[in-house]
Amino acid sequence: MIEIINLTKKYGSFTALNNLNLTIEKGSVFGFVGPNGAGKTTTFSILATLLAPTSGTAYVNGYDVTKDPKQVRKHIGYMPDFFGVYDQFKVHEYLDFYGASYGVPSKERQAIIPQLLELVNLTDKKDSYVDLLSRGMKQRLCLARSLIHDPEVLILDEPASGLDPRARIEMRGILQELKNMEKTIIISSHILPELSEMCDYLGIIEHGNLIASGNVNQIQSQLQANKILFVSVKQDIDNAIAFFENDLNVQLVERDDKDEQLLHVSYEGSDDDQVQLLKKAITKDIPILTFSQKQSNLEDIFMEITKGEE
């Protein structure tokens, strides 16, 4: 499991990470989402013992990254967002080298390398030179490399970036298998749909601040201050507008551009308030045909909260 406590990283006056607190339970998949430069890679670098925090700390399987980095390295498999490969290394030699670097005995390496190559679908490339592989294959090989010492925690920084749709789907399949193997995975991406499907929990980070975390529904309710209610009325639309505008929880009432009988009601009340609103509308004889809530997906919310970025 991973526990991040008050983690802060500053570069001079610039704060890359501000007081991050996060707990990722054993065996769960946590997706870290945020625009470029939000602090995802900084967090991952600290977890991978490649960067010292300015303050705060993080624990990986109970080991403090600032006090026991050697033990932390034993328990993590790290895949950076950008990585290179050695020229003139063959695929199986590449894995063998890193296996040896992690202290995996030779016999075990010989047993595990074919399994890993099968997992990432590179068995037929085992004698190919690494630098001749395609980008997607290199990404998969790097993922296999991060698994060579059978770590419990995987830190995957943008594992699907720069991949074509097919390679992305293949990568997703591999991650699903790792999830089934009960690895604790922290994975970052700036593409939400990619993550929301496979992650148990998500964290949205912006300007070094974690602005929401939890499962997909929790995040939606955390981030969505106002819900949009769609109300269509059979007739007497002005009366309906006046009724909704009178409600204290209603922020704004707008008519739909195309459908004259449809209203967009921006509402900030709770679910109970919403029930009362509908009841009251019916007792006031507002001829409501339909009453529904706009289903915004995570991507819409993410775009909304980060729209100042681009």
Added chain:
Amino acid sequence: MERFFTLFINPVLNKEIKLRFRSFKSFLGIFFYLAICGLVSLAFIYIESTFGYGGFNATDSRNLFMVLAIGQLGLVTFMTPGLTAGAISGEREMQTLNILLTTQQSSTSIVLSKLFSSLAFLVLMLFASLPLYSIVFLYGGVSPSMVVITFGFQLLSMFTIGSLGVMFSTIIRKTMIATITTYAMMLFFLVGTLILFVISLRFSMAYNPGSVSGGNEYLPYLFIMLNPIVTLFTIYEPSAFSYELQATGIEWPLWSGFVISYFLIAIVALIISIRRLRPSMKVKTRKKKE
């Protein structure tokens, strides 16, 4: 004991040696190096035996040995920065360093492996040139112990300049700048020390005219003991620089100062490299400036 050996026999060293010697370039390099050394030696013998007084005798053989040894030392000092100054920064530029640093390999093992694997090629070159030295033995004039001393000397120079190369490669992010810095350091050892030796000697003579023979001036000695070529020359020709060295009042032979200082420089450079390879994960507690 096992831990000690794993510092030297480890995956990084295996990988480096495998990759370095896999390329055809390495063997071409050795081929041309030996061809040039061989040609120089044979040309030297030919010129001396054809045009020299009394054919190619033991003195000529000794001169040939000195030319070969000092030439090879020059080559070692020129090649070492190029081979070592990219050891760590090259990995950083290739974006392979981060992955390596998250493995279980200790910083000591990574740094030493990088150094030894970079120097392995030069060591191979040196040993490959051994048969050339056997030409010298045909004519006499040089004892086998002198050959051993010469090789030891070259290895130590290589080790120290290589350690400095690895240190600069660790603390400087760009290979290009690390290489230039290491070459600058190497030039300081070869030329700078000689200039500083002459200047400091002139100063000490000017201020203490009476103390030229048997004075107490350490500075000229400290400068000149860092110069590998001058030091090696004083081993072959003990009378060389003897007048100047008297002024320093230090009776130690120059080579002992060289050996001690080069070992110390190498050890300090390696300690710095090992400590700076991975970031210190300790959270720094600083007093806030208000």
